[in-house]
Amino acid sequence: MSIRTTCAYCGVGCGILATPTGERSATIAGDPDHPANAGRLCSKGTHLGETIGLEGRLLHPRIGKRRATWDKALDLVAKRFRDTIAQHGAGSVAFYVSGQLLTEDYYVANKLMKGFIGSANIDTNSRLCMASAVAGHMRAFGEDVVPASYADLDATDLIVLVGSNTAWCHPIVYQRIRARCEAGAKLVVIDPRRTETAGEADLHLAIRPGTDVALMNGLLAWCREAGVVDDAYLAAHVATPKDFWDRVGEGSDLWSVARICDVPPQDLRRFFEWFAATPRTVTMFSQGVNQSLSGTDQVNAITNLHLATGRIGKPGAAPFSITGQPNAMGGREVGGLASSLAAHMDFAPENVARVGRFWAAPNMATKPGLKAVDLFRAVGEGRIKALWVMATNPAVSMPDAGRVRAALAACPFVVVSDVVAQTDTSRHAHVRLPATAWGEKDGTVTNSDRTISRQRAFLPAPGDARPDWWIVTQVARRMGWRTAFAYDRPADIWREHCRLSTYENDSERLFALPGRSGGGNAEYDAMTPFRWGGTPFADGRFSTPDRRARLVPVVQKPIAAPLADWPLTLNTGRYRDQWHTMTRTGLSPKLARHREQPMAEIHPDDARGAGIAEGGLVRVATPQGDSLYRASIVATQRAGEVFVPIHWTDQQASGGRTGLLARALADPFSGQPGFKSTPARIEAVACAWRGFLIVRDELAARPDCLWATRIAVPSGTAWDLAGDGDAAALDRLLPHGQRIEAADAAKGSRRIAILNDGRLAAALFITRDGTLPPRDWLVDQLREAVVAPHLLAGRAPGEQIDRGPIVCACYDVGLQTILHAIAQARLVDVAAIGAALGAGTNCGSCRPALARLLASEGSHHAA
Secondary structure, three states: OOEEEEOOOOOOOOEEEEEEEEOOEEEEEEOOOOOOOOOOOOHHHHOHHHHOOOOOEOOOOEEOOEEOOHHHHHHHHHHHHHHHHHHHOHHHEEEEEOOOOOHHHHHHHHHHHHHHHOOOOEEEHHHHOOHHHHHHHHHHHOOOOOOOOHHHHHOOOEEEEEOOOHHHHOHHHHHHHHHHHHOOOEEEEEOOOOOHHHHOOOEEEOOOOOOHHHHHHHHHHHHHHOOOOOHHHHHHHEEOOOOHHHHHHOOOOHHHHHHHHOOOHHHHHHHHHHHHOOOOEEEEEOHHHHOOOOHHHHHHHHHHHHHHOOOOOEOOEEEEEOOOOOOHHHHHHHOOOOOOOEOOEOOOHHHHHHHHHHHOOOOOOOOOOOOHHHHHHHHHOOOOOEEEEEOOOHHHHOOOHHHHHHHHHHOOEEEEEEOEOOOOOHHHOOEEEEEOOOOOOOEEEEOOOOEEEEEOOOOOOOOOOEOHHHHHHHHHHHOOOOHHHOOOOHHHHHHHHHHHHHOOOOOOOOOOOOOOOOOOHHHHHOOOOEEOOOOOOOOOOOOOOOOOEEOOOOOOOOOOOOOOOOOEEEEEEOOOOOOOOOOOHHHOHHHHOOOOOOEEEEOHHHHHHHOOOOOOEEEEEEOOEEEEEEEEEOOOOOOOEEEEEOOOOOOOEOOOOHHHOOOOOEOOOOOOEOOOOEEEEEEEEOOOEEEEEEEOOOOOOOOOOOEEEEEEEOOEEEEEEEEOOOHHHHHHHOOOOEEEEEEEOOOOEEEEEEEEOOEEEEEEEEEOOOOOOOOHHHHHHOOOOOOOOOHHHOOOOOOOOOOOOEEEOOOOEEHHHHHHHHHHHOOOOHHHHHHHHOOOOOOOOOHHHHHHHHHHHHHHHHO
């Protein structure tokens, strides 16, 4: 029997049909009836079934290094928090939570901290990805409301993507965009990098990082000059400061904007003309806008455009913030951010009193708490003495992560509730609490277009794992608030959340869930997806006291010149097939193949100047720290800038530690860190040897060498290795068993295999100046009952086609397989590749790469 649930990954909120096939296995398919995806899934969603095993799970409470009962662990957490508050005050404790939590989890955590402990020191990792959108919405609309839905993409004529590699990060939304473009809409991508998304755009503006305000102010000035500003709409529905147009117009002529943004004036003019001529425009923005030291201003530069031209509250016309996490929106709705209270209320005295009455709360927080960067700074300074981290990994994801680690290590009491036994954060925990994972959790989530869906359990909770809402509720009861937290099931919490949304809410806030609180448990269990808020602002009424929206004057801040010691700008972001810190996607062998290692993308001119070769090791350094990456030299990266991925941790690699590099500086309004503009430098790193290690079982410790990165492979794990010391030290990592070995002194190579009962247990291949065989055939030998006699050759006899890097993760299709098919079958378009190999026919996120391969092969043959 299939269970309808919702995907665990991004904010698209795709519906899933999960069909259990065993105790810890299930088949995964898209739900054709879900409005977010209509049955489609991206590569990550498609392979969720590979990530629901118990590898690495935290299955029992632990106090220090010892297993404990739930009663002992919960009693200790409650006592330490209660004692800390008694001695140092409510401000001495904090929660750091996550968009991975369900709305019901978020609700009880927020209620405990803000209504009963009496502090607003609860913030969420959503602060790192969409807090600037929240602040911009509040300034413009009076409420954090995304005034768009996915249906707007089906009705628009111009789609503007700002700071979003949608083809990789939101593939199902991108499919919808491509479908509309095929029907005649134009696509403009504004991004410093020529990403997969930008490669398929009608126009790509590779602007200088941090110049979004100049671009949008220039466009708004152009629209006013062209007569497309909607004066009637402004007069009726929008408050415009007296000096607004003077401030927008200063330095906003076409030529000045082109110079500031470093884009060709003719491209800028084309964009301006398209926008001015297209009333039905959707502007979608994501981390490239939000993760900036001027993120809130950049959001308001976009909302100013849509308000001034009347492109809001109408089909196909809206600014659209697309979120990164599955329940970032749900967290915003219940007050998961330190800067909000609950149910879209702020800390105005009347709201504090209202929520206090509803909760019958004895200790209501009366002011915002510490935002993420300031929260961990307070931990490091000793002001926060007890910290509870839920379902997130700040030792990896926070900026200046080295200081965050030091803060965690020095904190007197750290609690981590998570599904994973070992993370970079949990190593600092005094108490670890096992939480249920996706597939075991029951509750609701809200996606980027305000659609609320059910996440349902289809697997039993393993070991002693419990839902996050239950864990928080048990601690709250032990702290003395049993009646206020007398929940028996998530439906109880949902109904209370719905009642609060409408309590004394006489249409003051758009967020409300009327008619949803009266249903019973059966109605909750049967809930189908629904979107709250209808078409926001269609009536021209906003959530401000006078019901008028606000044009917010924003001015482009000067772009700092490169520093002598730090001449490059570091940008960070996601890979297509990985998610956050890979605690889930890292379990999938198929998802690992797209990008097996963390790579620094460098422009050829910058690589040449630093003596960096393709595939070589490169050290990326900033004033905060440094880390190693493999070099990827690409012309799609702007010169003077470097891009690195965010996913790798100490659990998977010795390098790729991007969190160590970014500055702990944040937008002054939103508190969101600026991950996109850290001063940096690069240098080549020489190695004496390189190699790989394949093992059937996990290693007891990470290989002790300069470079070691791990991926999951079928029936085992594989490590890519490089070093400058003696590679013989790796031998002690090999398991016991029959050992066969070959060496070539001339090439400085060694090849070792370990057999157990005739089966391959491990293979270690090292070379100093020779070549290494592809790993695929050797990986396949882990599954064989009897290994091949030519094992140390690293390949089967005869001619073998190396698949190469995986391009299509959905169908496991490699680069060389695609190129071979293009050449042999004379394939001429992406559809033909799909018909021949399946590539590009599921989530579509690899279609830009397929198109690029076709173009490159066509150029090759033409030459």
